[in-house]
Amino acid sequence: MERQKKVSESRTEQTYLIMNRHINGYGRLFGGQLMEWIDELAGVVAKRHSECEITTACVDQLNFKTAAYLNDMVVLIGRITYTGRTSMEVRVDTYAESLKGQRRLINTAYLVEVAIDQEGNALEVPGLIRETAEQEMEWEGGRRRYQLRKQRKKEGY
Numbered sequence: 001m002e003r004q005k006k007v008s009e010s011r012t013e014q015t016y017l018i019m020n021r022h023i024n025g026y027g028r029l030f031g032g033q034l035m036e037w038i039d040e041l042a043g044v045v046a047k048r049h050s051e052c053e054i055t056t057a058c059v060d061q062l063n064f065k066t067a068a069y070l071n072d073m074v075v076l077i078g079r080i081t082y083t084g085r086t087s088m089e090v091r092v093d094t095y096a097e098s099l100k101g102q103r104r105l106i107n108t109a110y111l112v113e114v115a116i117d118q119e120g121n122a123l124e125v126p127g128l129i130r131e132t133a134e135q136e137m138e139w140e141g142g143r144r145r146y147q148l149r150k151q152r153k154k155e156g157y
Contacts, residue, residue, distance in 0.1 A: 082142025
């Protein structure tokens with residue numbers, strides 16, 4: 001039987017405080033800084049799921065919805081949404097959190113991570129056990145995105 005893991009086994013949450021070094025000339029969080037945090041978190045999620053070293057193969061979507069500002073707390077939550085033979089799609093949602101704990105979504109990203117060995121060769125990853133209707137919907141969305149990525153690759157996109 002194929003190895004399988006639950007979404008909850010690799011779900012990861014990380015919180016940052018936006019400081020002066022993280023903001024641009026407009027007083028907002030640098031998009032590049034957020035991209036770095038998203039990539040790091042997706043890597044942790046993928047390593048936990050695959051129990052292997054990983055590499056980022058693709059940032060499929062990165063949608064900035066609204067800004068975050070100096071002294072905001074930024075919360076990133078990552079989870080596996082889809083698995084192929086050697087790849088994993090990771091969704092990272094980013095929120096700005098108020099002092100009272102209220103969160104507003106500021107970014108959603110999908111990244112593709114590949115499990116690798118010491119020489120950089122791709123390794124098989126565990127399948128994904130979906131336990132909720134939301135996880136099943138994410139799986140179907142991930143499957144469609146996987147097919148679109150394959151089609152784009154054929155077209156040289």
